[in-house]
Amino acid sequence: MLLAASEITRAVDRAFFLIGGVSLLLLAGITVAMVILAVRFRRSRVRTTSQVGGHTVLEITWTVIPTIIVMWMFYVGYGGFALMRQVPKNHMVVDVTGKQWVWSFSYPKERIDASEMVVPVNTPVLVNLTAPPEDVIHSFFIPDFRVKEDARPGQASYLWFESERMGTFSILCAEFCGKDHSKMYTWLKVVSREEYEQWVEKQQMKKFRPLEVGAMMDPNNPGFGKDQLNIDGAVIFGAACVSCHGSAGDGSGLPGQARNMTILKDWKRSAKVTDIYRTLSEGIEGTQMRPYPNLTPWERIAVAHYVRSFSKEPRPEDTLEDCQAMIEEYGLDKVQAPKQTIPIERAMELLVMEAGGRALTGEDALRGVNP
Amino acid sequence: MSSQPAASPMSLPNYLEARPGILSWLTTTDHKRIGVLYLASMMPFFLVAASFAVMFRLELFSPGQQFLTNDQYNRLLTVHGVVMIFLFIIPGIPAVFGNFFLPIMIGAEDVSFPRINLMSWYCYVSGAVLALISVAVGPPDTGWTFYVPYSVKTHPNVLLPMAAAFILGWSSILTGLNFVATVHRLRAKAMGWFEMPLFVWSLYATGWVQIVATPVVGITLVMVLLERFLGIPIFDPARGGDPVLYQHMFWIYSHPAVYIMVLPAMGVVSEIIPTFSRKKIFGYRYIVFSSIAIAAIGSLVWGHHMFTSGMADVARIVFSFLTFFVAVPSAVKVFNWLATMYKGSVWLAPPMVWALMFILLFSIGGLTGLINASLSLDVHLHDTAWVVSHFHFTMFGGTGVIFFAALHYWWPKVFGKMYNNTIAYLAAGIFFFGFLATYLPLFFAGARGMPRRYADYLPEYEIYHKISTIGSWFLFASLLLLLGNLVYSLFKGKRAPISPWGGATLEWRTATPPPTLNFDGEPDLSRGAYEYPEQVDHD
Numbered sequence: 001m002l003l004a005a006s007e008i009t010r011a012v013d014r015a016f017f018l019i020g021g022v023s024l025l026l027l028a029g030i031t032v033a034m035v036i037l038a039v040r041f042r043r044s045r046v047r048t049t050s051q052v053g054g055h056t057v058l059e060i061t062w063t064v065i066p067t068i069i070v071m072w073m074f075y076v077g078y079g080g081f082a083l084m085r086q087v088p089k090n091h092m093v094v095d096v097t098g099k100q101w102v103w104s105f106s107y108p109k110e111r112i113d114a115s116e117m118v119v120p121v122n123t124p125v126l127v128n129l130t131a132p133p134e135d136v137i138h139s140f141f142i143p144d145f146r147v148k149e150d151a152r153p154g155q156a157s158y159l160w161f162e163s164e165r166m167g168t169f170s171i172l173c174a175e176f177c178g179k180d181h182s183k184m185y186t187w188l189k190v191v192s193r194e195e196y197e198q199w200v201e202k203q204q205m206k207k208f209r210p211l212e213v214g215a216m217m218d219p220n221n222p223g224f225g226k227d228q229l230n231i232d233g234a235v236i237f238g239a240a241c242v243s244c245h246g247s248a249g250d251g252s253g254l255p256g257q258a259r260n261m262t263i264l265k266d267w268k269r270s271a272k273v274t275d276i277y278r279t280l281s282e283g284i285e286g287t288q289m290r291p292y293p294n295l296t297p298w299e300r301i302a303v304a305h306y307v308r309s310f311s312k313e314p315r316p317e318d319t320l321e322d323c324q325a326m327i328e329e330y331g332l333d334k335v336q337a338p339k340q341t342i343p344i345e346r347a348m349e350l351l352v353m354e355a356g357g358r359a360l361t362g363e364d365a366l367r368g369v370n371p
Numbered sequence: 372m373s374s375q376p377a378a379s380p381m382s383l384p385n386y387l388e389a390r391p392g393i394l395s396w397l398t399t400t401d402h403k404r405i406g407v408l409y410l411a412s413m414m415p416f417f418l419v420a421a422s423f424a425v426m427f428r429l430e431l432f433s434p435g436q437q438f439l440t441n442d443q444y445n446r447l448l449t450v451h452g453v454v455m456i457f458l459f460i461i462p463g464i465p466a467v468f469g470n471f472f473l474p475i476m477i478g479a480e481d482v483s484f485p486r487i488n489l490m491s492w493y494c495y496v497s498g499a500v501l502a503l504i505s506v507a508v509g510p511p512d513t514g515w516t517f518y519v520p521y522s523v524k525t526h527p528n529v530l531l532p533m534a535a536a537f538i539l540g541w542s543s544i545l546t547g548l549n550f551v552a553t554v555h556r557l558r559a560k561a562m563g564w565f566e567m568p569l570f571v572w573s574l575y576a577t578g579w580v581q582i583v584a585t586p587v588v589g590i591t592l593v594m595v596l597l598e599r600f601l602g603i604p605i606f607d608p609a610r611g612g613d614p615v616l617y618q619h620m621f622w623i624y625s626h627p628a629v630y631i632m633v634l635p636a637m638g639v640v641s642e643i644i645p646t647f648s649r650k651k652i653f654g655y656r657y658i659v660f661s662s663i664a665i666a667a668i669g670s671l672v673w674g675h676h677m678f679t680s681g682m683a684d685v686a687r688i689v690f691s692f693l694t695f696f697v698a699v700p701s702a703v704k705v706f707n708w709l710a711t712m713y714k715g716s717v718w719l720a721p722p723m724v725w726a727l728m729f730i731l732l733f734s735i736g737g738l739t740g741l742i743n744a745s746l747s748l749d750v751h752l753h754d755t756a757w758v759v760s761h762f763h764f765t766m767f768g769g770t771g772v773i774f775f776a777a778l779h780y781w782w783p784k785v786f787g788k789m790y791n792n793t794i795a796y797l798a799a800g801i802f803f804f805g806f807l808a809t810y811l812p813l814f815f816a817g818a819r820g821m822p823r824r825y826a827d828y829l830p831e832y833e834i835y836h837k838i839s840t841i842g843s844w845f846l847f848a849s850l851l852l853l854l855g856n857l858v859y860s861l862f863k864g865k866r867a868p869i870s871p872w873g874g875a876t877l878e879w880r881t882a883t884p885p886p887t888l889n890f891d892g893e894p895d896l897s898r899g900a901y902e903y904p905e906q907v908d909h910d
Contacts, residue, residue: 012747016818019745023738030705030734034727037712038719041648047907050714054654058710059703063657066702070695070741077745078688084750085684133609136521139679139754143820146751150680152615153520154608157681170829174679174754174822176514178521179441182825 005144005165011080012146019073084147087160091124098131098138098151101180103171112203117171118189120196124162130155139175142188148174163190233306236299240292241307249310256288261310271311272318274326276304281330297332383886385787400485401887405492406471407785412496413459413467414854420454421847423447428809428843431836434828444826445512452515453532457539458499460770461628464635465546465581466495468777469574471785473550475878475885476568478559478894483552491545498539505531514824516625519606519617523599530599533592540588540624543631547581550574561896565656568876568900572659573638576666577631584627584670591620615681622673630669632766633733634662636773637704640726643780644708646874647723648715649909651901654707661700668697678749687746694744701737705730716907720872721795725776728803732768736761739814754824756835757817760810768806775802775853782857783871787884788864794856801849808842873909876900 040046094117095106105114119125129140133154141148145161163169173184191199238247246252251260259267268284269275280300283291295303308315326332386403396404427447430439439447470488474481482488505511511529513522522529554575558567567575597603604610606617645652652658674682674690682690708730717723739761743749752758783789813821816835821828828836870879875898881890 008747012751015745015747016742019742019748023741027734027738030709031731033709034712034730037709038717038727041712041715041717043649043716043718043907046714046716049649049716049903049905049907051651051903051905052653052714053651053901054657055710059654059657059707062706063699063703066699067696070698073741073745074692074695077691077747077749080747081684081687081691081750084747136524137518137614137680141754141820141822143751146747148679148750148753152608152681155613155615155681170820172820172822176445176518176521176754176824178512178525179445181445182441182822182827185829 005167005169006162007164008080008084008161009144009146011083015076015080018076022069022073080146084159087126087158088124088162091126091160092119093126093128094119095128095130096140096151098129098140098173098177098184099135100178101173101184103138103140103173103184103186107200107203110200110204112200114203116187116189118191118196118199119163120193121163121166121190123193124160126158126160129157129159136177137175138173138177138184141172141174142169143172144169150175166190166192230302230306230309232299233302233304236295236303237306240295241303244288245307249307258288261307262312264311264313264315270316271308272316272322273301273304273308274318274322276307277301277326277330280304297330383882383888383891385882385884386887387786387884389887398489400481400489402470402474402482402485402488403785403885403887403889405488406467406469408492409462409466409470409495412492412499413463416454416458416499418850418854420451420459421850423451423454425843425847427451428840430826431828432840433837434830434833436827439826441826442512445514445824446510448824449511449514450506453502453511453536456515456628457536458495458502460632460766461543462495462539462546463632463770463774464639464777465550465574465577465631466491466542467774468570468639468781469546469550469635472781472878473571473574474553474557475881475889476571476876476900477554477557477562478877478890478896479553479557480888480890481557482549483556484549487545488549491542491549494538494542494545498535498537498542501535501538502532505535516621518621519595519614520608523595523607530595533595537589537592540585543581544585547578547585549578551578551582554578559894559896565659566899569641569652569655569658569662570635570638570876573634573641573662576662577634580627580631580634580666580670584624584631587620587624591617591624594620615677618677618680619673622676626673626676627666627670629766630665632770634665636729636770637662637665637701639773639777639780640708640729641704642874642876643722643726643776644711645715645901645903646780646872646876647718647720647726648712649718649873649903649907650711650715651903652707653710653713654703655901657703658707661703664700665697668693668700672697675744675749678746679753691744691746691749695741698737698741698744705734705737718872721790721792721799722776722780722872724796724799725772725779728799729769729772729776732764732772732806736764736766736768739764751820752817754822755817756813756821756823759823760813760817763810763813768810772802775799778857780872781878782860783867784878784883784885786861786864787867788860789867789871790856790860790864794852798849798853798856801845801852805842805845805847805849809839809846810842812836812838812842870909875902 093108095108096117097104097106102115103117105117106112107114127140129149129151131138131151131153135153137153138151139148140151140159142161145163147159147161149157149159151157167190169188169190171186171188173181177184237245242253244251244253244256244258245261246258249261251258261271264271268287269279277300279289280292280295280303283289292300386401389401390399396408399405399408427439427444430437430444470482505528508531509528511517511522511532512525513529517529517533554567554571594605598605598607598612602610604612606612606614608614641652641658672690672694674686675694678687678691719727739757743752743758743761779790779795812835816832817823819832821832821835867883869881869883872879877894877896877900878885880895880898
């Protein structure tokens with residue numbers, strides 16, 4: 001098979017060669033016996049037969065011996081499985097969501113979302129699997145680590161692996177999930193502990209600095225890891241903005257001159273994310289639009305993304321320079337992640353599972369297996 | 372009617388010529404004609420589904436998109452699976468050869484319910500027509516398993532093929548019911564249970580599986596309908612249902628179904644090997660009990676399709692444990708077949724060549740099944756090309772090969788014509804080569820992690836797909852050659868004698884082709900089904 005890169009891999013491969021080896025021996029035995037019998041007793045050679053109809057001792061022998069062999073095979077196969085279901089105590093956690101036709105990863109402790117999976121070497125990784133309730137079944141498969149488990153809509157499942165090697169490994173979808181099933185693959189990067197920590201830090205910075213061009217969102221086609229901006233933006237808009245701007249952003253709230261955000265001309269500042277951020281931070285003098293210093297930078301950016309989605313007209317895009325200017329002006333690269341909270345998406349996921357009557361996370365399932 | 376006046380041999384018209392005209396065929400209650408109707412309606416589906424496989428294998432020749440879009444690939448794949456499973460492999464041997472030979476082998480004039488037998492053929496045709504309509508209005512793209520929630524969300528209408536499976540299920544139940552009743556009620560008085568030919572025993576065991584397991588398809592379809600049209604949440608997780616429940620329902624039928632597919636094939640092997648070894652079958656009773664054991668244990672192992680689908684860990688362990696036991700009766704059969712050849716006089720005529728090919732290919736299928744049944748190995752191999760290969764070794768290399776063996780074995784009796792032996796050997800040889808070339812590489816690809824039902828793949832799997840695709844051309848060519856040879860014999864073949872192979876079962880002691888009520892007078896039960904003289908009296 002492939003490189004032996006973990007304890008599970010070795011256990012599975014050992015079982016494969018043991019069971020496969022015995023099977024090959026049996027196959028060779030059957031084939032050789034068949035050929036010898038067909039040649040030795042061919043009609044051109046044998047015209048006198050011996051009409052034996054059976055032999056009880058033989059029958060019992062070739063019933064009992066295969067029974068013993070298959071029981072041994074069961075035991076060998078069971079061994080590796082037991083290993084697969086017992087997650088070591090010192091594991092890290094990655095929550096994986098399968099959605100037609102892409103995998104997304106979220107690290108609940110590190111509070112990051114990613115479209116690739118990066119883990120440190122020599123660390124057990126517990127993978128909690130699910131799919132959105134309205135999606136279909138997928139199956140998370142890392143051939144190099146011999147692990148696979150279905151990611152079911154609205155339900156939780158888990159697997160774990162630990163890599164002893166650094167490198168890049170393929171993650172595939174193994175359960176037929178529609179048109180682009182065969183394109184639903186991504187990469188697992190196993191890196192050194194230091195590299196991993198650098199990567200986490202970079203991802204965390206990214207999350208709190210979504211003004212980098214690479215993180216800009218197309219409102220009509222929000223990508224993975226960016227849904228959160230829309231969701232947070234909608235929540236804050238509903239609480240703080242809707243009274244004047246109206247729920248559709250068309251300025252139909254309280255009487256006044258609230259901006260109709262479905263039309264992009266005549267804005268005091270432009271509809272770039274950076275300009276909306278400035279408006280939220282400073283307000284617009286001479287209008288009823290006041291600053292909202294109570295919003296965190298993340299929340300302001302989320303609102304900016306959300307209100308941009310009201311208009312179907314082409315929106316002005318931020319340039320790299322715009323973003324860098326904004327980051328410097330507002331010191332966004334120094335913003336720290338708030339402490340002692342869980343990510344909103346994690347909370348939502350837990351709520352969804354509770355509402356579905358299944359508050360089961362991978363870790364709960366684990367406790368059930370290993371009390 | 373059993374007290375027919377004795378008539379001289381060949382005095383009765385054979386069943387083919389008894390009543391002329393298409394209408395007489397479409398309204399026939401003669402089990403032999405119904406068997407031929409099944410054969411004639413089945414082969415076009417088989418060839419079309421096989422050509423679909425050639426097409427999507429061609430797409431897989433290289434990585435990247437060649438000439439099929441992902442969507443077209445998924446649809447071809449699904450139609451290939453649905454047609455092969457529901458229209459060919461499940462009904463195949465029982466509906467064609469069971470119908471034709473079961474009553475003859477037990478000395479009966481027909482099955483217990485001849486009109487229900489005709490009705491089961493009409494169920495088959497209706498199901499097939501429904502499947503065709505579903506292909507015309509938008510072929511399903513779900514794979515033959517129709518897993519929810521994908522199958523209730525996808526655009527192509529999957530209700531039609533599911534309804535087709537439901538009606539085909541009726542055809543299967545009615546056939547099974549008929550066989551069970553016939554064996555109980557119409558067996559010749561002089562023939563005891565343990566004097567029946569083993570093909571009859573295997574059909575009897577299969578009949579019970581068909582009766583007990585097939586209704587689950589209907590129940591599942593009703594559940595899908597309730598969910599879809601009355602909004603009762605059963606399987607849809609978005610509404611609080613459980614998709615894994617569907618998988619249980621599906622496999623409670625579909626796993627026993629693979630034994631519906633393979634048990635009759637094993638029965639045919641138990642006929643062919645004694646005939647061509649001129650030897651009493653070895654361990655008759657053990658073969659009978661192994662059939663019953665396969666039918667019984669085979670009904671309790673469906674969960675091994677679900678080792679990664681989220682079933683409780685304990686359930687996975689229990690299902691793995693039970694699955695291993697199915698291997699034992701299959702192994703017992705193989706040992707008994709080999710022992711039958713011992714001290715026999717083996718004639719490697721085409722049917723025997725196919726039967727020996729079955730032992731080899733089915734052993735590979737069975738032994739790789741042991742690997743799949745192992746929990747930790749299945750986690751890795753599940754839903755990979757490995758399983759595709761294992762399945763084709765058991766179903767195509769097993770049941771499919773025996774379907775061809777049975778065609779070659781009984782063709783002279785059914786149509787009264789001999790086919791060309793040289794071409795039959797040639798076709799079998801090309802088939803064997805093509806088969807191994809097509810499916811062996813898939814074991815390697817699967818063990819290296821190539822998932823199944825992939826319209827495209829990573830470049831590291833290319834070599835396996837290349838070999839497999841080339842193999843599929845040989846495989847398909849051999850099928851055309853094989854069937855062409857048989858069809859050609861209908862027109863140009865030599866007249867077949869009563870017993871071209873010297874078989875001992877009752878069908879070889881009635882006219883070729885048999886008369887409408889099977890026997891010219893009372894069947895001759897003086898000789899047992901596996902009784903041969905010590906000196907070979909036949910070439």
